[in-house]
Amino acid sequence: MSHPALSDEKAVSGPEPGVPARDVDVAGTGDERMQAVGGEKGKIPLDDRKHPVTMDQASLPDGNEKRMLADEQLARQLQDEWDREGHQPSGFSSTALGGVTARDDKGRDQKQAAPYAPPPGNPPSSSNQYIQGSVHSRHTRSAGHARPHTNEVIEAGKLRAINEQEMQNWLQRLQYQYRIYNSEIDPEHESDLPCSCPVHQYMRAKWARADTQDRWNAAVLYPGERAYNSNRYYNGTSLFSGNPYQYRTMSPYAPFSNNPWGPKVPSAKYHATWISQTIALNNELNAKAQKAIDAKEPNVDIWNDAPLDQAMSQLGVSDKPLASAGAASQTPGPALAKSKISKFRQSIGIKSSEERQVSKLAKDVGKGRGLRDSILDEEQGRWPDEQWREIVRVYQEKTGMAKKIAHLRAGQPIQYLHLLRAGFFEPIPVAWATSNSNPLKFSIEASSGWRGITPTWRGYEDTAEERLYWVLNHREGSVGTRMKPDFISALDMARERMATAVEPPPEYYDDGDVCHVQHTSKGYSKQVMPAPFQAYDRPETAADDTMILLDVSGSMDFDPQRPIYDRYLVTGFGKSTQPKNKDVAKAIIRRFTDAMMNHDHATKGYDLTVFSSQARYIGTVNHRNLDSLWRTIEIGGGTRVMTGWQKVKELHFKKHSASATHHPVYGWQAGPQTPILRLLLLLDGEATDMDEFELDLLGLSWAHVTIFLIGVDGCPHHHRHANELQRISDVNHHVSFVDAQGNTPERFVTHELLKRHLGYDVSLQDFKEMEIPPLYSE
Structure with a gap:
């Protein structure tokens, strides 16, 4: 699809980004100059061995400088510089042959580019047109033989990823060592003098980066x-570092320590003040940054050359010759004086108002065309063939961002290019799911200067959270701005949710529940009742594929503990009398598989995958083999849900590979006939890459995920995570969740999980029939 305002001659107008224009380039675009070959009238040929290079006469200097440019030696030098910049030899026209190796005038092999297919200028109504139109001639290449695409953000990300995860782990170990339980607080060293304490060692590692x-x-x-x-x-730490947080926020530590010889301990009073100051400064700087970049967006349409050319022609400076001496003698005194003043202003380089307007418009046009070329280069580099562009188009439609992205490309191209380089408009590469560090795991630290991607990056924990909320804020149908709650608001909302907990319905009581068998404490804990079930996603069918994904991180085997808060500072932990999370998870899996087997008669069972720092497929689980399979599970490690999610996707598409396709970067892509994956995910807290997981789910229509969140009774952390899952569930109807805290009513939880997993309201009577343990036949 070609742009109505762009011709082939202007496809590569202007110098390449980062390459200064040469004096000989003032007459027009590169292609216009290359089309001047042939010695047409009004052109001055510059003899270069066999083939002449011709240029617009108007573009050459006057007088002696014009005669100097005619010198053969200088002409050859200009031609050599032109060739070194990567342009075509003078013996060929600007029309290239795709994939054909030609011989230039010096006998060298030259790879010709493919015919130009310009992109649409004004964003079309559908993103399909926009993605398909991103092909242009300068970098047309075969996807199978192309070098991996790169840019400044990718290269800087590679460098940062080398030890990013190591630094994050180091910080967590220090926080644990110094009894700092708030992730936003860095330990402070015991002395201002250099020493070998653990904090100074960490500081030196930060300086090294x-x-x-x-x-x-x-x-x-x-x-x-x-x-x-x-x-x-x-x-x-100097006053001239330019860090606004250095002199506009205080420290979370008290100015004087009660134990001058020991490590500093955060103060609840100073921490609360520091948090409030940081939040206010984040909001102020974010608003200023967004306003500033909006003002820097081009005030011209970079995708439409016609209005620009018209404006330039209307602002053209008159090139009429000055009046002769005889005529000047007949000119009245004031007019002659004005003419002399004008000549004097021109002689010392002072431009007239009309000339300044022309210069400003020409500058804007040049910047706009350079920005347009950069966008086209990046699009073609990222999405080199039709398969890539189709995957990206589908992703943008599924996430609901297609119209916003088209709007950015048309009216805010600077921000569009910035986000494009960071990969905001395409699916998450599968390689990121299992890598220790990737561009979605980078910390954002406004107080020390580690920046994010968007103009309003301050306040996010990492780049995954920043991208997730950018998508949520720019989806179609979103009302207002869905900002991430700040630290104080998130904790206050968690406490409000915790206060709404009530006794569970008595009809779900069961003596066989784990909390009753282990006699941890009497009765059930109060539970936050889920909202009445509403069917958003389509109901389950016989072709759907049910799987189970289980968190087996170290916290699943910990003795349950709840944090003790002083304002917003965690000062310690208290024990909670409830079963371990792993025991609750096993009981729920048993009840869930029994009910599902009575429902769909899949006597073989359901695929079970576990994850912590790595993922492992356990096997097909049912009522008979659950105990034996459970003994093979090793509990320990971190909580990286993306490793488990990637393993589940691989299992699903191995079963249904005939209806799907595989992409080398984005992985498996479901087809129209690919069955729905219905996944039960059991978690006991927030995974380190939970934002990546939620972001990935936004772009999928073939997966329905039901999350069971296990929590400690009376723990604000649990309810803060539940609020986050609720926000995701509100905007993505393929995701639903149920949570429970403390002594869990297992039958009630299983019933609510089945409603959301199956996609329709299961009555209590139907549930009672489904939960009867099934009869197994060999």
Whole structure:
């Protein structure tokens, strides 16, 4: 699809980004100059061995400089510089042959590009047109033989990923060692003098990454912004570091320590003040940054050349010759004086108002065309063939971002290019799911200068959370701005939710529940009742594939503990009398599989996958083999749900590969006939990559996920995570969740899980029939 305002001659107008234009380029675009071959009238040929290079006469200097340019030696030098910039040799026209190796005038092999197919200028009504139109001639290439695409953000991300996860783990170990239970607080060293304490060792490791931080900030910086780096030794703490958090927020530590010889301990009073100041400063700086970049967007349509050319022609400066001396003698005195003043202003380089308008418009046009070329280069580099573009188009439609992305490309191209380089408009690559560090695991630390991607990056924990909320804020149908709740608001809302807990319905009581068998405490804990079930997703069918994904991280085997808060600071933990999370999860899996087997008569059972830091397929689980399979499960490690999710997807598509396709970067892509995957996910807290998981689910229509969140009785952390899952469930009807805390009423939980897993309201009578243990036949 071609753009109505772009011709083939203007496909590569202007110099390449980052390459300064040469004096000989003032007459027009590169293709217009290359089309001047042939010695037409009004052109001055520059002899270059066999083939002449011709240029517009108007573009050459006057007088002696024009005669100097005619010199053969200088002409050859200009031609050599032109060739070194990567343009075509002078012996060929600008029309290229796709995939054909030709010989230039010096006998060298030259790979010709494919015919130009310009993109649409104004964003079309559908993203399909936009994605398909991103092909252009300068970088047309075969996907099978192309080098991996890269840009500044990708290269800076590779450098940062080398030890990003190591630094995060190091910080967590220090926080645990110094009894700091709030993830937003960094330990402070015991002395201002250099020493070998663990905190100073960590500080030196941060200083060693200062150059990495500078490179990352340079890659994600918006025009006009200034970065700061508080991790650079001797500069990070100076008054001239440019860090607004340094002198506008206080420390979460008290100014004087009760134990001067021991490690500093955060103060609840100072921590609350520090949190409030940080939140206010985040909001202020985010608003300023968004306003500033909006003002820097081009005020011209970079995708439509016709209005620009018309405006330039209307603002053209008159090139009429000055009047002769005789005529000047007859000119009245004031007019002659004005003419002399004008000549004097021109002689010292002062432009007239009309000339300034022309210069400003030409500058805007040049920047716009350079920005347009950069966008086209990046689109073609990221999505080199039709398969890539179709996957991206489907992803944008499924996430509901197609119209917003088209709007950004048309009216806010600077921000569009920025997010495009960071991969905001395409699915998450499958390789990221199992890597220890990837561009969605990078920490965002406004207080020390580690920047995010969007203009309003301050306040997010990492780049995954930032991207998730950007998508939520820009989906079709979203009302207002769905901002991430700040720390204080999130904790207050968690406490409000916790206060709504009530006694569970008595008809679900069962002496066989784990809490009653283990006699941890009397009765059930109060539960937050789920909202009445509403069927959003389509109901389950016989072709659907049911699987179970279980969290087996170390916390599943911990003795349950709840945090003790002083305002917003966690000062310790208290024991909770309830079963371990692993015992509750096993009981729910047993009840769920029994009910499902009575429902769909799948006597073989359901695939069970477990995950912690890595994922492992356990086997097909049913009532008979649950105990034996459970003994093979090893509990321990972190909570990386994306590893388990990737394993589940692989199992699902191995079963149904005939109806799906596989992409080398984005992985399996479901077809129209691919059965729905219905997944039961059991968690006991927030996974380290939960935002990535939720982001991935936004772009899928072939998966329905029901989450069971197990929590500690009276724990604000549990209810804060439940609120986050509720926000995701509200915007993505393929995701639903049920949570329980403390002594869990297992029958009640199983009934609510079945409603959401099957996609229709299961009556209590139907549930009672489904939960009877099935009869097994060999």
